[in-house]
Amino acid sequence: MRLRLISLHCTTTEDDHGEDEQRLLVNGVQVWGAESPGLNNGDTADLAAVPLIDFNTRARVELFDDDSPDDDDLLGRFYVGRSQLGQGELEYKFTEDDADYTLTYEVLD
Numbered sequence: 001m002r003l004r005l006i007s008l009h010c011t012t013t014e015d016d017h018g019e020d021e022q023r024l025l026v027n028g029v030q031v032w033g034a035e036s037p038g039l040n041n042g043d044t045a046d047l048a049a050v051p052l053i054d055f056n057t058r059a060r061v062e063l064f065d066d067d068s069p070d071d072d073d074l075l076g077r078f079y080v081g082r083s084q085l086g087q088g089e090l091e092y093k094f095t096e097d098d099a100d101y102t103l104t105y106e107v108l109d
Helices: none
Strands: 002-012 022-026 029-033 044-046 058-065 073-081 090-094 100-108
Touching: 002 022, 002 029, 002 058, 058 100, 073 090, 073 100
Parallel strands: none
Antiparallel strands: 002 044, 002 100, 022 029, 022 058, 058 073, 090 100
16 A cells, blocks of 8 residues: 655644644654745645655554754654545644644555
8 A cells, every 4th residue: 555645734833933843754754844944824735746655554644843952742643544545635633732734645555
């Protein structure tokens, strides 16, 4: 199976002082990171340039706000798998730490 990332929309950042510096990981490997400045409220990142991600049974998808030199903030985590295969474009909302992000993705054969 393959995971296709489509877009990441920021409704509300985690940081009170402006944009977050987002990092998207799949199975612990960073597949996308926002250039500085990162996304701010109302911004959407086009993830079409991210290559398809191969996985076997399921894949863990995590969104972090890079808070270097402090520990990064986990904004959410979910798993994709066979049950989502062939359902077309799907959405997942990352809402931890007072953030609100929507990832649009698709699971392909």
